[in-house]
Amino acid sequence: MIPATEILPDSLPAVLLGLETQIDSLRETGAMLWQRGWSVGTSSNYSVVLRRQPLELLVTASGMDKGRLKQADFVLVNERGEPSVAGQPKSSAETLLHVVAARQPNVGAVLHTHSIWATILSDLYFADGAIDIEGFEMLKGLAGIATHEHKQRVEIFENTQDIPVLARLVEARLNDGANPLRHGYLIRRHGLYTWGKDLEEARRHVEIFEFLLECVARRLMLRGALAGVTATGPVAASM
Amino acid sequence: MIPATEILPDSLPAVLLGLETQIDSLRETGAMLWQRGWSVGTSSNYSVVLRRQPLELLVTASGMDKGRLKQADFVLVNERGEPSVAGQPKSSAETLLHVVAARQPNVGAVLHTHSIWATILSDLYFADGAIDIEGFEMLKGLAGIATHEHKQRVEIFENTQDIPVLARLVEARLNDGANPLRHGYLIRRHGLYTWGKDLEEARRHVEIFEFLLECVARRLMLRGALAGVTATGPVAASM
Amino acid sequence: MIPATEILPDSLPAVLLGLETQIDSLRETGAMLWQRGWSVGTSSNYSVVLRRQPLELLVTASGMDKGRLKQADFVLVNERGEPSVAGQPKSSAETLLHVVAARQPNVGAVLHTHSIWATILSDLYFADGAIDIEGFEMLKGLAGIATHEHKQRVEIFENTQDIPVLARLVEARLNDGANPLRHGYLIRRHGLYTWGKDLEEARRHVEIFEFLLECVARRLMLRGALAGVTATGPVAASM
Amino acid sequence: MIPATEILPDSLPAVLLGLETQIDSLRETGAMLWQRGWSVGTSSNYSVVLRRQPLELLVTASGMDKGRLKQADFVLVNERGEPSVAGQPKSSAETLLHVVAARQPNVGAVLHTHSIWATILSDLYFADGAIDIEGFEMLKGLAGIATHEHKQRVEIFENTQDIPVLARLVEARLNDGANPLRHGYLIRRHGLYTWGKDLEEARRHVEIFEFLLECVARRLMLRGALAGVTATGPVAASM
Numbered sequence: 001m002i003p004a005t006e007i008l009p010d011s012l013p014a015v016l017l018g019l020e021t022q023i024d025s026l027r028e029t030g031a032m033l034w035q036r037g038w039s040v041g042t043s044s045n046y047s048v049v050l051r052r053q054p055l056e057l058l059v060t061a062s063g064m065d066k067g068r069l070k071q072a073d074f075v076l077v078n079e080r081g082e083p084s085v086a087g088q089p090k091s092s093a094e095t096l097l098h099v100v101a102a103r104q105p106n107v108g109a110v111l112h113t114h115s116i117w118a119t120i121l122s123d124l125y126f127a128d129g130a131i132d133i134e135g136f137e138m139l140k141g142l143a144g145i146a147t148h149e150h151k152q153r154v155e156i157f158e159n160t161q162d163i164p165v166l167a168r169l170v171e172a173r174l175n176d177g178a179n180p181l182r183h184g185y186l187i188r189r190h191g192l193y194t195w196g197k198d199l200e201e202a203r204r205h206v207e208i209f210e211f212l213l214e215c216v217a218r219r220l221m222l223r224g225a226l227a228g229v230t231a232t233g234p235v236a237a238s239m
Numbered sequence: 240m241i242p243a244t245e246i247l248p249d250s251l252p253a254v255l256l257g258l259e260t261q262i263d264s265l266r267e268t269g270a271m272l273w274q275r276g277w278s279v280g281t282s283s284n285y286s287v288v289l290r291r292q293p294l295e296l297l298v299t300a301s302g303m304d305k306g307r308l309k310q311a312d313f314v315l316v317n318e319r320g321e322p323s324v325a326g327q328p329k330s331s332a333e334t335l336l337h338v339v340a341a342r343q344p345n346v347g348a349v350l351h352t353h354s355i356w357a358t359i360l361s362d363l364y365f366a367d368g369a370i371d372i373e374g375f376e377m378l379k380g381l382a383g384i385a386t387h388e389h390k391q392r393v394e395i396f397e398n399t400q401d402i403p404v405l406a407r408l409v410e411a412r413l414n415d416g417a418n419p420l421r422h423g424y425l426i427r428r429h430g431l432y433t434w435g436k437d438l439e440e441a442r443r444h445v446e447i448f449e450f451l452l453e454c455v456a457r458r459l460m461l462r463g464a465l466a467g468v469t470a471t472g473p474v475a476a477s478m
Numbered sequence: 479m480i481p482a483t484e485i486l487p488d489s490l491p492a493v494l495l496g497l498e499t500q501i502d503s504l505r506e507t508g509a510m511l512w513q514r515g516w517s518v519g520t521s522s523n524y525s526v527v528l529r530r531q532p533l534e535l536l537v538t539a540s541g542m543d544k545g546r547l548k549q550a551d552f553v554l555v556n557e558r559g560e561p562s563v564a565g566q567p568k569s570s571a572e573t574l575l576h577v578v579a580a581r582q583p584n585v586g587a588v589l590h591t592h593s594i595w596a597t598i599l600s601d602l603y604f605a606d607g608a609i610d611i612e613g614f615e616m617l618k619g620l621a622g623i624a625t626h627e628h629k630q631r632v633e634i635f636e637n638t639q640d641i642p643v644l645a646r647l648v649e650a651r652l653n654d655g656a657n658p659l660r661h662g663y664l665i666r667r668h669g670l671y672t673w674g675k676d677l678e679e680a681r682r683h684v685e686i687f688e689f690l691l692e693c694v695a696r697r698l699m700l701r702g703a704l705a706g707v708t709a710t711g712p713v714a715a716s717m
Numbered sequence: 718m719i720p721a722t723e724i725l726p727d728s729l730p731a732v733l734l735g736l737e738t739q740i741d742s743l744r745e746t747g748a749m750l751w752q753r754g755w756s757v758g759t760s761s762n763y764s765v766v767l768r769r770q771p772l773e774l775l776v777t778a779s780g781m782d783k784g785r786l787k788q789a790d791f792v793l794v795n796e797r798g799e800p801s802v803a804g805q806p807k808s809s810a811e812t813l814l815h816v817v818a819a820r821q822p823n824v825g826a827v828l829h830t831h832s833i834w835a836t837i838l839s840d841l842y843f844a845d846g847a848i849d850i851e852g853f854e855m856l857k858g859l860a861g862i863a864t865h866e867h868k869q870r871v872e873i874f875e876n877t878q879d880i881p882v883l884a885r886l887v888e889a890r891l892n893d894g895a896n897p898l899r900h901g902y903l904i905r906r907h908g909l910y911t912w913g914k915d916l917e918e919a920r921r922h923v924e925i926f927e928f929l930l931e932c933v934a935r936r937l938m939l940r941g942a943l944a945g946v947t948a949t950g951p952v953a954a955s956m
Binding site for chain 1: 276279280281282304353355356358359360362363398400426428429430456459460461462463464466467
Binding site: 374375376377380385386387388439442443444446447449450453454457458460461462463464465466467468470 | 515521594602665695
């Protein structure tokens with residue numbers, strides 16, 4: 001008889017003892033992001049910063065169901081994205097992208113999600129290099145933005161399985177003194193990276209970016225519809 | 240180690256003692272509106288009227304996660320939108336918009352939400368000054384409307400960070416004897432304000448407006464599709 | 479201080495004693511239909527048949543929040559749609575539409591819902607008098623349909639506030655010997671009526687009709703998009 | 718009085734004793750798939766492999782509400798899709814499609830779902846024989862796929878009520894040495910079949926296929942909109 005794999009043992013590995021609060025916050029975050037449809041199919045990975053000198057992150061292990069994370073589904077990694085303690089499960093292949101975000105000042109948590117809109121808008125606007133989002137009140141949900149009269153440039157990187165190369169590209173943009181990348185970015189046909197001073201703020205940034213991307217997509221569909229309808233006669237909301 | 244910010248202390252400030260029922264109703268309302276996607280990213284704010292002479296409101300504090308409001312995330316404000324008791328957290332910048340709605344007769348609760356459809360339709364129809372919604376049975380969910388043969392004019396105000404100016408504009412329309420604004424209004428690329436005699440009715444009005452706005456948007460998309468399809472040949476639902 | 483209206487007393491009126499099972503099934507049904515977005519804003523009404531000789535229905539009282547029905551939010555009505563016992567809350571204005579459906583053989587429950595797609599498709603196809611739905615496997619979810627090679631004609635009635643007139647029109651179509659209306663129907667810009675031998679089956683019919691209507695709507699949008707894209711060049715799913 | 722059918726007895730038949738873990742995993746899976754809208758209206762069926770020599774499956778009984786499966790709503794079937802023990806409820810008409818998938822090596826669970834997008838895309842692309850999905854990071858969620866630079870050919874079979882004929886067609890494609898069907902397939906205007914080494918993996922495959930199909934559909938709609946908008950002037954995300 002094939003054993004039921006749904007019911008897995010869930011005991012905290014010794015290396016994670018004392019981190020129950022951070023782990024449970026990430027588990028609850030995963031359940032929420034999975035429910036929204038932004039972390040389905042074991043996609044996505046999440047991390048929180050535990051220490052800065054030297055950098056240490058608590059990050060989701062590779063290939064876990066984000067809607068039902070178990071206490072053991074986490075790994076400690078160091079500033080090179082490698083396990084900081086031996087004998088742990090493999091961390092996500094994209095751990096280095098968490099590390100380069102976490103190296104920035106005031107970053108306490110990094111969230112990577114895979115939504116439908118992020119996937120297809122990052123493809124549709126790839127040739128432009130970015131999606132410019134402007135004039136929405138919800139932009140004020142991004143840390144430090146105090147007015148809707150702000151243009152957020154959401155940059156789009158080409159997807160690759162060579163994460164170290166991508167991590168260097170992203171870090172160069174984060175450290176660009178003249179015009180640094182801020183709040184988050186997209187990977188083409190892949191998803192969103194965003195972060196915050198703590199997990200609360202990173203969650204808020206996911207919600208804000210997803211809201212804004214959906215606005216961009218649905219507005220484009222409404223405009224397309226309006227163009228089609230007006231080509232055949234006048235249109236009014238009350239029609 | 241960076242502390243987990245997810246688990247925050249939740250004890251009722253002395254100034255809010257005795258208001259547990261109203262606070263818990265607003266918390267449950269926030270959880271529902273967040274779940275629907277109408278209050279994500281710490282957007283939105285809610286209030287209930289506690290007293291009329293002089294006016295006193297219980298309103299959400301600024302910047303809180305509406306899906307997980309805590310008992311302490313509320314503030315008492317007076318008829319000028321200022322804290323009615325010292326030592327409270329900052330209330331929302333938009334508190335004045337709650338006050339001007341609450342000054343109207345028979346208003347016991349005010350809800351402000353940020354949905355995708357409210358955000359983009361308020362932009363698409365901004366030049367018209369309003370979205371006229373007519374002929375839907377669901378219009379009867381607005382207080383005092385007894386037939387679907389009703390035209391609801393949902394006015395759209397330009398977005399601004401100067402809330403006192405906007406509040407005066409809104410109040411003038413509310414007090415316009417000839418043609419007063421009723422039930423709610425939109426702010427461009429921002430969201431919806433609506434209210435009711437109590438929190439139940441204000442919640443119902445949010446649901447009704449969101450339903451009607453989604454009908455307007457999706458109907459426009461269907462009409463656009465139909466225009467495109469019929470341009471290339473006949474179309475039937477059973478095709 | 480304005481009392482919190484969220485927390486209402488919930489005790490079963492004497493007239494409803496012994497009906498707890500049916501009442502709780504309808505309450506759970508309401509919570510599900512509200513959650514799906516098909517019964518928001520106190521719209522919709524539901525009934526189950528209690529007796530046939532003479533006909534007696536348990537029906538939702540008028541104007542209640544269907545997502546949070548209380549035990550007292552129900553009324554007993556007779557074969558004329560009037561309260562069968564004195565002193566009860568007002569039943570829905572549309573009770574007669576429940577009665578005419580319940581008079582049919584093998585009907586044990588009637589559900590009326592207000593979805594976005596039912597609202598706008600009933601308007602878009604109103605001139606055709608019906609939406610013909612054909613060829614979908616999900617048609618087999620309608621009682622007595624054993625193959626997807628079936629054409630379901632979903633008739634559309636004009637909306638009206640004169641329910642007795644509408645009830646006579648519907649009953650005439652239900653009793654049309656040559657070509658009787660079956661499973662359910664739409665009211666223009668209003669919603670869906672459907673029924674089943676018991677509440678389980680009526681719930682299933684709501685889910686089936688909503689699924690099929692959404693298929694009709696989204697298929698139309700995809701065809702419109704395809705027409706637009708192919709007008710400018712070839713298109714493939716992998717593009 | 719018509720009995721309430723909502724509250725059904727739920728006791729485990731003797732033939733299913735000892736299978737509580739597998740049964741509860743399938744029940745929880747059904748609740749999740751129903752909640753997503755992929756198994757509404759008693760559609761869908763699910764199975765897990767209990768034994769390989771000879772093959773025995775635990776499969777959902779016919780016509781049950783997948784959102785509220787009871788412990789008794791399951792049947793044991795043999796390698797011919799027939800009940801392996803007498804006196805059980807009828808298994809789904811499509812049980813043979815579970816059997817042919819389960820005969821493949823490393824298959825421990827089979828899930829069949831009915832989503833909106835699977836229903837209409839399987840129709841829209843039927844003439845092509847398949848939907849080619851390429852270049853998405855989420856393709857890596859399919860077992861054995863290690864890069865987004867992969868083209869997944871999702872084949873589409875014509876719908877039929879003659880399941881034995883369809884089962885032979887599918888099995889021939891599964892056993893096609895040169896170019897075998899992998900991971901899952903669509904049935905026209907009907908739904909998706911997918912599987913995995915265990916129920917976890919099969920669930921993941923449902924989520925991955927549904928995500929990818931929704932990407933294909935929404936991308937097509939965005940392209941159609943863009944074609945309509947650009948026909949009348951320039952367009953930018955920030956417009």
